[in-house]
Amino acid sequence: MAYRKVTVIVLDSVGIGEMPDAADYGDLGAHTLGHIAERVHPLELPHLRKLGLGNIARLADWEPESSPTGYYGKMAEVSVGKDTMTGHWELMGLRIDTPFRTFPDGFPAELLRQFEELTGRRVIGNKPASGTEILDELGEEQMKTGAWIVYTSADSVFQLAAHEDVIPLEELYEGCRIARRLTMKDEFSVGRVIARPYVGSPGAFKRTSNRHDYAVKPPRQTVLDALKNKGLEVVAVGKINDIFSGEGISRAIPTKSNADGIAVTAKEMAADFQGLLFTNLVDFDSLYGHRRDPEGYGRALEEFDRSLPDLMAAMGDNDLLLVTADHGNDPIHAGTDHTREYVPILAWSPGFSGTGRIEDRTTFADLAATISDNFGAGYATHGNSFLALLK
Ligand SMILES: O=P(O)(O)O[C@H]1O[C@H](CO)[C@@H](O)[C@H]1O
Numbered sequence: 469m470a471y472r473k474v475t476v477i478v479l480d481s482v483g484i485g486e487m488p489d490a491a492d493y494g495d496l497g498a499h500t501l502g503h504i505a506e507r508v509h510p511l512e513l514p515h516l517r518k519l520g521l522g523n524i525a526r527l528a529d530w531e532p533e534s535s536p537t538g539y540y541g542k543m544a545e546v547s548v549g550k551d552t553m554t555g556h557w558e559l560m561g562l563r564i565d566t567p568f569r570t571f572p573d574g575f576p577a578e579l580l581r582q583f584e585e586l587t588g589r590r591v592i593g594n595k596p597a598s599g600t601e602i603l604d605e606l607g608e609e610q611m612k613t614g615a616w617i618v619y620t621s622a623d624s625v626f627q628l629a630a631h632e633d634v635i636p637l638e639e640l641y642e643g644c645r646i647a648r649r650l651t652m653k654d655e656f657s658v659g660r661v662i663a664r665p666y667v668g669s670p671g672a673f674k675r676t677s678n679r680h681d682y683a684v685k686p687p688r689q690t691v692l693d694a695l696k697n698k699g700l701e702v703v704a705v706g707k708i709n710d711i712f713s714g715e716g717i718s719r720a721i722p723t724k725s726n727a728d729g730i731a732v733t734a735k736e737m738a739a740d741f742q743g744l745l746f747t748n749l750v751d752f753d754s755l756y757g758h759r760r761d762p763e764g765y766g767r768a769l770e771e772f773d774r775s776l777p778d779l780m781a782a783m784g785d786n787d788l789l790l791v792t793a794d795h796g797n798d799p800i801h802a803g804t805d806h807t808r809e810y811v812p813i814l815a816w817s818p819g820f821s822g823t824g825r826i827e828d829r830t831t832f833a834d835l836a837a838t839i840s841d842n843f844g845a846g847y848a849t850h851g852n853s854f855l856a857l858l859k
């Protein structure tokens with residue numbers, strides 16, 4: 469049976485345990501969901517557990533669900549990376565063997581010299597940092613001097629933070645476009661340039677939702693292109709459009725928060741179209757994972773869990789829901805970066821007559837293969853479809 473609409477919801481950073489190669493990434497022992505389940509009491513996720521979340525892996529003292537209603541499993545990442553772009557691109561069929569360049573010691577002086585010259589402002593910072601901590605450290609100096617705050621992370625990112633009253637948004641975005649051009653060169657190449665505007669006064673700075681990402685394009689076509697080329701709708705909710713630089717997307721709806729993303733997704737799930745609805749909920753990662761806040765992370769999971777009945781009620785018998793993630797971000801792991809983890813996969817349709825385990829997948833790209841298989845899109849990927857299992 470072919471589903472008319474497939475909805476993929478990426479719970480950004482909701483990993484389900486270390487990958488076998490986690491040590492290569494400094495992530496031995498990482499377990500985003502497991503550690504949240506251990507730390508946060510109570511953690512009420514009845515709907516996710518009913519689908520089979522607690523049957524995928526041992527999570528704290530949870531009893532596995534005795535009669536789950538969905539198909540459940542986990543997927544491994546084959547690409548060399550643990551960033552959002554690599555994760556999402558693999559979910560949509562790519563295998564990234566050349567890692568994005570990272571800058572653990574800051575960006576080369578020559579890049580910053582050119583950036584300062586072209587923008588007419590000095591740079592301060594230039595190191596890996598948490599985006600909120602660097603504001604505590606350098607926000608006041610920026611307000612006094614009008615310099616750019618440049619920082620990076622374990623991801624391949626050139627992040628440009630600016631107080632909205634000191635450097636107007638338009639100038640910040642122009643600065644990002646300049647940085648984007650400079651970082652297209654091989655020796656300076658980064659996956660994303662990110663505008664990080666903020667407001668407030670020293671000690672109480674707050675980042676705003678005027679963040680904007682300038683990503684490189686996927687290196688080849690993803691299953692999104694294959695669907696779009698076939699005339700199917702590909703609707704992107706949240707930061708999906710940025711992650712794919714708009715490639716293969718027919719309609720994009722940016723969102724301001726998980727709650728907003730969930731509401732938009734519910735509406736689009738109820739709308740009548742044939743194709744793919746693809747949502748990213750980023751708050752798990754940006755507000756709680758990177759901030760190492762297990763409590764907040766748990767509450768955000770509960771918020772999503774509470775919305776599941778509405779999302780499911782919006783589906784027709786011929787629709788399929790797939791819930792997954794793009795990497796881990798264990799809120800009790802050392803540092804403030806992503807963690808190299810398996811991601812969960814939960815599948816549900818009102819039309820299911822069976823339920824059960826989806827055998828461990830060796831690549832996130834099995835999702836792309838499944839989607840292609842469903843729509844007869846003929847997309848070539850290293851992934852393997854598990855569509856036949858879902859019935
Ligand atoms: O600490 P903040 O600024 O939120 O940064 C996080 O967000 C960036 C992009 O997702 C990554 O580099 C990560 O480190």
Ligand SMILES: [Mn+2]
Nearest residue numbers: 480481552794
């Ligand atoms: Mn992510």
Ligand SMILES: [Mn+2]
Nearest residue numbers: 753754758806
């Ligand atoms: Mn992140």
